[in-house]
Amino acid sequence: MRRLALAGITVLAACAGDPGGDSGFCSDVPIVTYETFGKGFMTQNCQTCHASTQTDREGATDGVYFDTADEVWAHKVTILDRAASDEPDMPPLGGTTEDDRYLLKVWLTCGVEGQ
Ligand code: HEC
Numbered sequence: 001m002r003r004l005a006l007a008g009i010t011v012l013a014a015c016a017g018d019p020g021g022d023s024g025f026c027s028d029v030p031i032v033t034y035e036t037f038g039k040g041f042m043t044q045n046c047q048t049c050h051a052s053t054q055t056d057r058e059g060a061t062d063g064v065y066f067d068t069a070d071e072v073w074a075h076k077v078t079i080l081d082r083a084a085s086d087e088p089d090m091p092p093l094g095g096t097t098e099d100d101r102y103l104l105k106v107w108l109t110c111g112v113e114g115q
Contacts, residue, residue, distance in 0.1 A: 026110035
């Protein structure tokens with residue numbers, strides 16, 4: 001958790017022109033936020049089952065909603081594991097592109113918590 005938070009700060013510093021960026025995953029990635037990517041991605045790929053307002057959740061875990069940026073961030077570890085890995089099992093029938101999974105990983109690994 002702490003390492004991820006620090007990595008997020010590093011990428012912001014690097015994007016602001018700080019010459020001291022490290023060579024980790026977050027040092028050379030686009031800026032990805034809920035507004036620019038996350039909201040659309042979650043709505044399109046996840047909320048059909050996970051939205052709190054969905055009446056037929058198809059068995060999606062009770063209480064696991066992705067209605068807001070904060071709710072997504074609260075589940076970031078499991079989301080990264082299940083939807084952004086090389087062998088994702090969310091959505092259950094697949095359908096996300098490699099590019100989208102990369103952006104999802106950048107967002108929740110390098111982005112600012114809650115944004
Ligand atoms: C077709 C319905 C459906 C879609 C679409 C879907 N899910 Fe799920 N999701 C489920 C079901 C059913 C479960 C509970 C069973 C399981 O954990 O495999 C679940 C469980 C999860 C869990 C585990 C929750 C926990 O803490 O136990 C996560 C994380 C998750 N989904 C993330 C996602 C993400 C991210 C997306 C979009 C990329 C997504 N899901 C799309 C049906 C769906």
